[in-house]
Amino acid sequence: MKKYAIVCFYTASKGGNGAAEVSLGVLNAIKSNKKLFEINDQNIKLDFIRFFFKFTCIIKFVFKIKKYFKNVKKKIIIIEGASWVGYSFLFFILCKIFIKKIIVIYHSHNIEYDIRKKKNKNIIIISLTKYFEKLIFKFSNFATVVSKVDQKRIKQLYNLKSYILENGININRLKKRKPKFKLPKKYYMFIGSYWFTPNKEAIDLLIEKIYPKIKKKFPKYKLIITGEGFPTKKEKKNEIIYFKNVSKKSLNYIISKCGFLLFPLKKATGTKLKVIECLA
Template sequence: MRILWTLPYLPWPTTSGGKTREYHLLRNLAARGHRITLLVQSKTELDDATRAALEPWLERLIVVPRRPLRSVRTLLAVAFARPPMLASANGFSPQLQQAFETLLQEPWDVIQIQHSYAFQPFEAPLKQSGKPFILVEHNIESGLGAASYLDFPAWAKPFVRFDQWRYRQWEKRVFPLTRELIAVTEADAKGLSRMTSRATHLVVNGVDCDYYAKVCPDRYSRRLLFIGNYEYGPNVDAVQWALDHIMPKVWNIDPLVRLTIGGYALPPDWPQRWADPRIDWLGYVPDLRTVQREAAIFFAPLREGGGSKLKVLEAMAAGLTVVTTAQGCSGLTAIEGTHYLRGDDANALALSLAEAIEQPNRLADIGEAGRTYVRQYHDWSVSAAQLEGIYSRVHQQEDAQACA
């Protein structure tokens, strides 16, 4: 099929869960023979490394620059425009709209828009052309709450409530326009179905299981690992909660436990703020396997966010025992105590970590059970097959309508 795919970010390097998902789905669908044109509005320039990573999987790559967040146009739109904050920041781009209008003149089997917050430039061209499209929502944005506004000061709460109301109105406006609506977790699919009174399809988050298959974690290392993208507020909150409230309790029980913290956009002041020598600070890690094989446990103390967490799936695929919260395992059908360990407050998490790190054999059993689980339910080939099935159904419906 000829697929027109839009994104509000370049999916390389894979520094976030969203970028990782998009890159692997594009790669898997291209490997199945689909011809994809990717239209991107990006806040970063297209460099040679990104071009080399993406172009082998694409028929065309078209990148339009996004204006700075602090531009006058963006600030005015965020404050006064009908779309909510995220949609305003990613919208009102004449260059992107024109590029999309030009592409719509070509025949497409599938037009796929990622994220309702990126929809504004596409609305008028789609309405004018009458062409059906698919919308993929990684989260129900109006319900994310603190995950979207974590850095806002207390005095901005009235704007936060106003913007959440705007996003609910935006979803009510955008979702009925779609031919198909896709979610990444079963809970979100049910939530979207309740909002729209129509079926919402599921394309799960995944992991490249073969890539992580040969990782052998060091169950005796007494080392915990957390990896995140720190442009995303919930990851910042997770580290702060862990270091202020959880790890002191762990170290009171077992002072030999070590913690590795890495990921993209790591705040430079953190090593001084938490200057404990048992913490190892890393920046962006291009190959997670190098740190996964040194750890005994992947510790994900997430309190905010949505969807399912690719960092958790990647840890499971590497055979690491995951210790996390209800939020950290959201969107998964994994079984607590079999595939991962869970605690939802600082005391429970600290006790779970301290007990588990003393039991290497138990870590091995849970880690390998988690590895088996993600291979069966969350390999990217599973996600690509789910998406391909939706494409086929849409194409059959269009053929049936054409014949009628």
């Protein structure tokens, strides 16, 4: 008998963002003997409190998973790599110490070092990220990336082998439901949380450079932005319609009715699930 433990250091079960949807895709692809372990830290505002909260959750996860794997011959842990890789590596080490004979798959969503290098000016965090990422790619039984671009980047950075596990979509996650709130007659969209650096860069570019030109040429079209973390000052100043928390079915409906979508993303690792979903 074999069992799977899918581990996320964020909330995945509700979906609604790229990382969660990818993790749900992995969970749904496994037919049986599976369990999702996730952390809900969405209401924690301070970074240092969030760090210690995740640290304690990681320790608890190890012993919960050990109990879950009791009397199981084949124990497979899938670490969803969409959080800081330091959490993943800490969890990996603790699992190796306390749980015997496990198979660990590190499922990277991006190249974490490249993301942190853009997002964080702290050289210590950047260096630790690179160090931990190299180790988890080296010592996991299997380490996956989402594209050939990421595979080449891992080889370039760490001279290590990785396996390509491309992102896909679950057709059942594309069901639509009309939201209760009113939508403008004509609109276009950007989908993505502002706290994620590539999205932040794209949204800032959209608002500062692209949005004024579209507004001038197509004044009847409104811009809708969905996702977490968008500053309310930017929303009010630019007359943008912002939806922070939209259910997956409602989001699918809004997408289906919009005139077009804009994703002015600069070069970044990973693949953009929202683009795949919008094309489906």
